[in-house]
Amino acid sequence: MAVLDIKGISKHFGAGVLAVDNLELTVGDGELVCLLGPSGSGKSTLLRMVGGFETPSGGSITIDGEEVIHLPPERRPTGMVFQSHALWTHMNVYKNIAFGLKLRRRPADEIKRRVDAVMELVGLAGYGERQTHQLSGGQQQRVALARSLVLEPKILLLDEPFASLDQHLRERLREEVRDIQQRLGITTLFVTHGQDEALSMADRIVVLRDGKVEQVAAPDVLYREPATPFVAGFIGTMNLIEGTVSNGTFSRAGFSSPLPVGDGPVTFAVRPEALVIAPAAGAGAAKIHRVTDYGTHAIVDLELPDGLRLKSMVPEARHWTTGQAVDLAPRAFSAYRDNALIYRSNAAR
Amino acid sequence: MAETFAPPRRIDWVGISFAVVLTLVIIFPLIVVGTWAFTNVWRYPAIIPQEFGLRFWSQTLARPDVWSAITTSISLACVVTLLSAIICLPAAFAFARLEFPGRSLLFFSFLAGQAFPKFGLLVAIAGIFLGLNLIGTFWGVVLIQLVGTLLFMIWIPVAAFQGVDRRMEEAARDVGASPLRVFWSITLPQAGPTIAAAVLLTFVNTFYETEGAWLIGAPGIRTMPVLMISFINNQPVIQYGAVLSVILWIPSFFALLFARRVISGGSFARGFGA
Numbered sequence: 001m002a003v004l005d006i007k008g009i010s011k012h013f014g015a016g017v018l019a020v021d022n023l024e025l026t027v028g029d030g031e032l033v034c035l036l037g038p039s040g041s042g043k044s045t046l047l048r049m050v051g052g053f054e055t056p057s058g059g060s061i062t063i064d065g066e067e068v069i070h071l072p073p074e075r076r077p078t079g080m081v082f083q084s085h086a087l088w089t090h091m092n093v094y095k096n097i098a099f100g101l102k103l104r105r106r107p108a109d110e111i112k113r114r115v116d117a118v119m120e121l122v123g124l125a126g127y128g129e130r131q132t133h134q135l136s137g138g139q140q141q142r143v144a145l146a147r148s149l150v151l152e153p154k155i156l157l158l159d160e161p162f163a164s165l166d167q168h169l170r171e172r173l174r175e176e177v178r179d180i181q182q183r184l185g186i187t188t189l190f191v192t193h194g195q196d197e198a199l200s201m202a203d204r205i206v207v208l209r210d211g212k213v214e215q216v217a218a219p220d221v222l223y224r225e226p227a228t229p230f231v232a233g234f235i236g237t238m239n240l241i242e243g244t245v246s247n248g249t250f251s252r253a254g255f256s257s258p259l260p261v262g263d264g265p266v267t268f269a270v271r272p273e274a275l276v277i278a279p280a281a282g283a284g285a286a287k288i289h290r291v292t293d294y295g296t297h298a299i300v301d302l303e304l305p306d307g308l309r310l311k312s313m314v315p316e317a318r319h320w321t322t323g324q325a326v327d328l329a330p331r332a333f334s335a336y337r338d339n340a341l342i343y344r345s346n347a348a349r
Numbered sequence: 350m351a352e353t354f355a356p357p358r359r360i361d362w363v364g365i366s367f368a369v370v371l372t373l374v375i376i377f378p379l380i381v382v383g384t385w386a387f388t389n390v391w392r393y394p395a396i397i398p399q400e401f402g403l404r405f406w407s408q409t410l411a412r413p414d415v416w417s418a419i420t421t422s423i424s425l426a427c428v429v430t431l432l433s434a435i436i437c438l439p440a441a442f443a444f445a446r447l448e449f450p451g452r453s454l455l456f457f458s459f460l461a462g463q464a465f466p467k468f469g470l471l472v473a474i475a476g477i478f479l480g481l482n483l484i485g486t487f488w489g490v491v492l493i494q495l496v497g498t499l500l501f502m503i504w505i506p507v508a509a510f511q512g513v514d515r516r517m518e519e520a521a522r523d524v525g526a527s528p529l530r531v532f533w534s535i536t537l538p539q540a541g542p543t544i545a546a547a548v549l550l551t552f553v554n555t556f557y558e559t560e561g562a563w564l565i566g567a568p569g570i571r572t573m574p575v576l577m578i579s580f581i582n583n584q585p586v587i588q589y590g591a592v593l594s595v596i597l598w599i600p601s602f603f604a605l606l607f608a609r610r611v612i613s614g615g616s617f618a619r620g621f622g623a
Contacts, residue, residue: 051523052522053519053522073519073522073523074522074523074524074525074526074527075525078523079523079524080519080520080523082516082519082520084514084516086514086516086517086519086520087517087520088517088521088535088538088539089517089539090538090539090541099521099524099526099534100524100525103524103525103526103530104525144520147520147524148523148524151524151525
């Protein structure tokens with residue numbers, strides 16, 4: 001069942017600035033959906049419209065079948081966690097979490113029970129009397145999460161919640177948040193510009209660009225079958241080669257590959273791990289520009305004769321040297337024309 | 350094992366000279382005035398008074414004009430601060446949060462009161478007040494002192510309201526607080542210490558305000574500072590002035606004590622946009 005249903009939603013800022021453009025999205029019960037996109041793609045605006053902090057220029061948002069577009073934030077069944085934590089610094093941890101329940105005039109013993117339970121859930125048991133400035137960034141984020149969860153919202157909205165934390169903490173917290181989300185089965189909309197975060201947490205990812213949906217798909221599908229060149233380039237690393245097809249062969253500078261599509265301009269997309277290189281007898285298709293050893297694998301930077309840079313992933317660095325001429329063999333690839341997928345090789349599926 | 354060596358202790362001459370200069374400029378006059386206030390006899394060339402005592406305290410406090418000046422000063426400062434808060438705080442909130450035509454012009458117009466020579470302004474206002482029969486009245490002085498408080502009571506609270514994180518307010522809306530409740534439970538407590546600083550500054554400034562009180566208030570209204578000036582001008586005995594000075598310190602002393610409790614570090618600075 002769809003908990004959140006967004007239909008034809010748009011948002012203009014001032015004259016001509018279209019932050020969100022006629023967007024459709026459905027989020028099912030207990031699902032965690034990530035809104036992923038570069039800054040300015042409209043993902044935060046969309047989230048804030050669901051929370052009631054921005055008024056859409058048009059469209060409809062329903063939660064459990066009920067239209068919420070005219071409701072102020074305090075009357076929506078949503079709970080938002082802000083990037084800056086936005087804890088109330090004049091209240092201690094307990095009061096921060098209990099505030100929403102107090103507003104609902106719950107009996108004191110119920111408030112205590114629910115706040116204690118949620119503090120236990122987010123790993124903050126015993127921290128109730130602490131002042132917010134005595135907490136680390138990760139703990140502050142847990143308080144912010146607890147503050148929303150304690151009210152048992154129908155939809156949890158997370159606005160880049162880990163952006164202000166360091167890498168290590170971010171990874172740990174996203175696992176914890178994912179665990180909590182699954183344990184409670186709470187429907188969650190999550191905004192991020194980090195693809196790692198999206199790929200590791202989401203049931204489905206919505207890739208946004210300029211206020212429009214580029215693709216909605218599960219993380220593995222998104223990685224293996226990007227629907228547009230933008231998604232291909234945005235998720236993971238992708239070599240995007242602009243070139244032309246004539247008589248079933250794609251070519252660009254020294255690089256060519258069979259491509260059974262009609263003649264014309266094409267964007268050829270191949271992942272570094274699918275671009276196989278081999279030492280060339282003569283001039284080769286490309287020259288090695290740099291070899292970077294990552295231990296588990298190595299990345300070879302290649303340069304086509306016209307200067308275009310490509311990346312290839314190889315198991316070991318030691319076979320390759322800078323300046324070496326190599327031949328290229330794409331093992332799995334796809335091709336785009338006019339922003340749409342027109343071909344995908346068998347191995348890419 | 351690592352050993353730590355204390356660096357050779359160097360004498361901080363710059364710090365010492367600062368301390369000495371500050372002591373001379375600030376503490377020394379205070380000590381002199383304080384000593385005079387508790388002196389019965391102190392004749393040249395003695396370094397310390399010949400006779401300490403409270404004789405001039407009882408004489409000063411026995412004067413009805415001193416008591417009426419104390420009451421006048423305190424009630425003036427209270428009324429002006431209260432009125433100023435009632436007028437300025439909502440205005441400050443509007444300046445901080447709302448967009449309206451002429452906003453910046455109006456905002457900077459509060460500087461005008463401080464930008465021109467104050468006495469000229471006061472004389473002009475006194476002329477107007479004369480026509481309105483406000484000269485020599487309590488409310489005339491209230492009005493003139495109110496003008497002097499506008500700058501601090503608008504500008505500092507504006508900075509305080511602007512300094513409140515909008516996300517904090519949104520988070521409160523999110524958990525179910527109405528806009529009014531957000532203002533009461535989040536915005537006001539967040540801006541509170543800085544606003545308290547502004548109120549305190551206003552109270553103390555008003556208490557010590559002299560020119561307006563003298564020009565508009567005379568002869569009917571005599572505040573403590575005005576009385577002190579007339580004591581110093583008309584009395585050959587230093588002790589009267591000294592005793593009044595010490596009495597005048599009392600409100601600022603309490604204000605400072607209060608300030609330490611209410612104002613966390615940096616509130617004043619934040620009020621000025623630091």
